[in-house]
Amino acid sequence: MLHRSLVEIGKQTSSTSSSSTNCSAETLELQCINEMIMTPMCPADYIMSGDFPEEEWRHFALNIPYYTHFTSPIRRYADVMVHRLLYATLQTNNGSKRSINGALTRQRPKFCRDAHHCNEKRMAAKAAQERGDRIYLSLYLKHHPINSTLGVVLSVKDKGFNVFVPELGMTSMVFLDDHLDRLTYTLLDSTSSRSMDDMKRIRLVPLKATKEEGEIEENNDWSTELIIEVFQKVCVSCVCKPTSPINVRFLLKGPWID
Numbered sequence: 001m002l003h004r005s006l007v008e009i010g011k012q013t014s015s016t017s018s019s020s021t022n023c024s025a026e027t028l029e030l031q032c033i034n035e036m037i038m039t040p041m042c043p044a045d046y047i048m049s050g051d052f053p054e055e056e057w058r059h060f061a062l063n064i065p066y067y068t069h070f071t072s073p074i075r076r077y078a079d080v081m082v083h084r085l086l087y088a089t090l091q092t093n094n095g096s097k098r099s100i101n102g103a104l105t106r107q108r109p110k111f112c113r114d115a116h117h118c119n120e121k122r123m124a125a126k127a128a129q130e131r132g133d134r135i136y137l138s139l140y141l142k143h144h145p146i147n148s149t150l151g152v153v154l155s156v157k158d159k160g161f162n163v164f165v166p167e168l169g170m171t172s173m174v175f176l177d178d179h180l181d182r183l184t185y186t187l188l189d190s191t192s193s194r195s196m197d198d199m200k201r202i203r204l205v206p207l208k209a210t211k212e213e214g215e216i217e218e219n220n221d222w223s224t225e226l227i228i229e230v231f232q233k234v235c236v237s238c239v240c241k242p243t244s245p246i247n248v249r250f251l252l253k254g255p256w257i258d
Contacts, residue, residue: 028166032152032231035164035171039154043123046078046115048108078118081111137168138248142240150256151236153228156200158187161228163236163250172250174236176202179252183207188227202228204252222254233258 041061046069049057059067073079088104151163151174160175176185188201204226228234233256241249 028152031166031169032154032164036154039171043126045119048112048115050108051112076118078115081114134248135246137170138240138246141238141248145240146238148235148237148253151234151250153230153232153234156202156228156230158200159185161202163234165236165238165250168238168248170248172248174250174252176204176252181207183252200229204228206254226255 044059044061044067047057054065057067058065068082069076069079070082071079073083085104146167149165149167151165153161154164154171155162157173159177160173162171163174164171176183184205184207186203186205188203206222206225226234235253235256237251237253239249239251241247
């Protein structure tokens with residue numbers, strides 16, 4: 001998925017001649033690539049090294065073979081555990097090495113439970129912070145909605161697509177079933193051999209509304225069909241979701257016009 005998207009980026013960038021436009025486009029591309037890389041990336045976990053093969057010790061994001069927390073014992077209990085293990089190791093001499101290894105072996109189940117507990121609390125704290133940020137943004141948008149801003153499609157699902165909005169620095173789903181009064185949609189390339197999200201495409205066809213006098217007018221901000229695919233630029237509005245739970249809601253306005 002990422003490889004194909006990078007190839008498409010290269011084609012788009014090479015066709016841009018203005019240096020100022022290139023700079024802006026490159027910044028947007030880097031933001032989108034970062035979002036695409038971070039989304040599927042699993043968070044790092046605390047582990048007991050003896051319970052995992054050495055190749056699983058590597059820290060993927062930092063690309064280093066060994067990594068541990070050490071510098072913040074006043075706010076992370078994992079650092080306290082590392083300090084205690086290091087201290088016990090430094091106190092070992094040749095005569096007592098076997099005894100300290102035996103003590104560590106006996107304490108291994110406790111260390112595993114503590115590591116699991118640290119992982120749970122760390123993820124709970126992260127989720128609470130992210131949820132708090134989302135609630136604050138939702139309440140702000142309730143009083144100050146963004147009527148029109150740039151969005152970039154990062155992945156396409158059967159009934160919607162994920163859009164990255166640079167103005168907010170966040171990605172969220174546009175649900176097409178929320179737009180059935182304004183458009184119809186058809187999933188393209190839905191065969192099993194092309195079922196990956198970076199290969200899916202959706203055709204959007206705007207509907208027309210009928211005035212009371214019987215005249216026909218466009219019911220959208222665009223009048224021709226729109227194909228949604230990865231890295232497609234679209235125009236979206238950002239509002240507060242009207243129903244609970246409170247959240248940010250992205251609505252499609254139409255194609256983005258540079």
